[in-house]
Amino acid sequence: MSTQGKTSLGHRAASATVWGGVNMVLGRVVQFATTIIVARMIAPEHFGALAVAVVVQTIATNMAELGATASLARGNGDPERIAPTVFTIALATSGILTAAAVFLAPSVAMAFDDPAATPVIQVLSLTILLQGFSAVPSTMVWREFMQRPRVVVDVCSVVTVLVLVVPMALDGWGAMALAWSRVGGQLVSLTGYWIITPKRFRPGFDRSVAAEVLKLGMPLAMANLVVFVTLNVDYLLVGRMLDPTALGLYLLAFNLAGLPSSVITAVIRATAVPTFGRLYAEGQLGALVGQIVGGVCYLAFPISALVVGLANPLIVSAYGVAWAPAAAALATLGVFGAARILVELFADISVGAGRTTWLFWVQVAWLAVLFPALFFAIGQWGIAGAGLAHALVACLVVIPMYLKILTSVLGIGVLELMRGCIIPFLAATAAGLLAWLVAAGVDSPFGALLLGGSLGAMVYAGLTFRRGRRLIHTLRSLLRDSSPLLVSEPAKEVTP
Known part of the structure; x- marks a missing residue:
């Protein structure tokens, strides 16, 4: 050729990094503004309930596809061969983890000595399932350095959170306002990634591919689990x-x-x-x-x-x-x-x-x-x-x-x-x-x-x-x- x-590669990476920077700045500005607005509407203890729910969500979402997307993201393999199996793994594990989070929410809340966090955990666990559906599309966007269209998707997601959380907080929803607004933002994000992905894949399964991607992905998934426990044990x-x-x-x-x-x-x-x-x-x-x-x-x-x-x-x-x-x-x-x-x-x-x-x-x-x-x-x-x-x-x-x-x-x-x-x-x-x-x-x-x-x-x-x-x-x-x-x-x- x-x-x-x-x-x-340098040009693609640099261009994507610049657009990634634009994405993060816009998203974080809206997120920062949202936190300031909500902090003046609800009491500190409601943030405590959200903290408990976020612990569960972050651990589960980083285990949801068992690290299988790493093989797709590295750019060294054929996505036609890898993606269907990765999609199936992501859907199965995210569904199991969502159900587990809903069922175990009361016990987790008691472990944190905050029973009020139970419904917040259960609502926020819906984002785990949504991320399972977006695992392959979002990874393909990442793999192909498509940060420019991703800006639109991610900004729409954080704006959705802001649009939902303010009226809910004003209506006295407390920590549930924070939880439901994040679910809404995740749903917008899922839709956006499916629209902009360079190629759409259906679920499939190949045992040899599964063994290959899990060999790389499982240690990464376990590392993600440990690191999120590490960053949330405090x-x-x-x-x-x-x-x-x-x-x-x-x-x-x-x-x-x-x-x-x-x-x-x-x-x-x-x-x-x-x-x-x-x-x-x-x-x-x-x-x-x-x-x-x-x-x-x-x-x-x-x-x-x-x-x-x-x-x-x-x-x-x-x-x-x-x-x-x-x-x-x-x-x-x-x-x-x-x-x-x-x-x-x-x-x-x-x-x-x-x-x-x-x-x-x-x-x-x-x-x-x-x-x-x-x-x-x-x-x-x-x-x-x-x-x-x-x-x-x-x-x-x-x-x-x-x-x-x-x-x-x-x-x-x-x-x-x-x-x-x-x-x-x-x-x-x-x-x-x-x-x-x-x-x-x-x-x-x-x-x-x-x-x-x-x-x-x-x-x-x-x-x-x-x-x-x-x-x-x-x-x-x-x-x-x-x-x-x-x-x-x-x-x-x-x-x-």
């Missing part, structure tokens, strides 16, 4: 050791601290696994991964640093004085937010390289260390201690484990992998410290947020000017389709 008509402990109000405050702080990481990782994930899978198959991932990690750190570190430095004015300005106690947790969770971005990037690299078994064991070790750390820290320092435990375990245990694995798999050194993070880390630390000092001298929360954030951002931009300019130049080159990386025929599968 001649180079004419081929599409550069809700269980806060709810049991403190009270529903503290849980509501902590949920708000965790979501706000995780907003930068969720946006950045969602943008990266728009292209990560398909891109990393192709690069690994071509033997080029090791040479490029240091640049990728450095670019992500450049974007992630200053945002998290400013969240830490401006925790109190950020909470009070956005949600009101009643939510001010959440600032103590936000300050420590901001550090975890930056670490989580790196952790999720490393996980995507592991999936792209086909090392899902190693990924599973990292998550197991993470959970094993985090649980006692959370138990001790929450007992000592309340919701602030939960954030501190998350940050310390991620930085001192999880990231070093990933570095050990990735340097071995990719054949590079730690310094080669992480060199690009040093300057962003130092500059972000300086920016966050300056923002905190400035905010401490301003009485108005909004004024402190505006002045501290502006000066902190200016300091970071000045200290990293040359690096930022190089990053922009690289992105422009990729968008002009000047990358030498070409995608032609599907690459041969690399056996993990």
